[in-house]
Amino acid sequence: xxxxxxxxxxxQSEIGKISKDQTxxxxxxKYFDINSLLSQLQPLLKKHKLLLIQPITDxxxxxxxxxxxxxxxxxxxxxxxxxxxxxxxxxxxxxxxTFYRRYSLTSLLALEAEDDDGNSTVRQKPKKxxxxxxxxxxxxxxxxxxxxxxxxxxxxxxxxxxxxxxKLKSIINK
Numbered sequence: 472x473x474x475x476x477x478x479x480x481x482x483q484s485e486i487g488k489i490s491k492d493q494t495x496x497x498x499x500x501k502y503f504d505i506n507s508l509l510s511q512l513q514p515l516l517k518k519h520k521l522l523l524i525q526p527i528t529d530x531x532x533x534x535x536x537x538x539x540x541x542x543x544x545x546x547x548x549x550x551x552x553x554x555x556x557x558x559x560x561x562x563x564x565x566x567x568x569t570f571y572r573r574y575s576l577t578s579l580l581a582l583e584a585e586d587d588d589g590n591s592t593v594r595q596k597p598k599k600x601x602x603x604x605x606x607x608x609x610x611x612x613x614x615x616x617x618x619x620x621x622x623x624x625x626x627x628x629x630x631x632x633x634x635x636x637x638k639l640k641s642i643i644n645k
Contacts, residue, residue: 475538475547478519479580485515488583505573512580525572530555532571534579551579602630604638616643 473481489508491501509523516523522537533552541547553571555564576582602612612630615621616639623639626632632639 473519473540475521475536475541475549478521478538479536479549482515482519482521483581486512486580486582489577503573505569505576508573508576512576523576525576527555527568530557532568532575534572534575536579549579551575599629599631602626602632602635604635609635612639613642617645 489503489511491503492507493504494501512523516536520538520540522539524533524535524537526533526535531552531554533550535548535550538547553575555567555571559567600607602609608630612621612626616623616626623632623636623643626639
């Protein structure tokens, strides 16, 4: 009888790359969905007598592989888990659970996969517009700085001023 780590080693050598059969239209990226992943893994899990469960306990999505051949009082298993965010509505929690099931299993089995649909989990800061001399909001900014209704830090929070910062400083110091 093989131990669970020997079984995982054999399983990993047989898996190969997981095919990405779904398209995320919002980010125009390919990914594998959890059902495709499970259908590709089930025959190999069965062959190696490993049971996969993915419970949610204590706000964690868990992927647990259990050696069903193990004899003894202690269960032989390995696990990967990811904590769910607490600030999402029910529909977003459902999406997070599906995403985390896929990625906790990917991590547990060290599957070859690129994270090309994780864009939705990253909140990007909106890009500040550039401020150029005598273009766009330039005159408004200069007037506000001269009147003292705004300071340079405020202007920096609203615009990228790297090309005109010295000019703005000279205007303030007049």
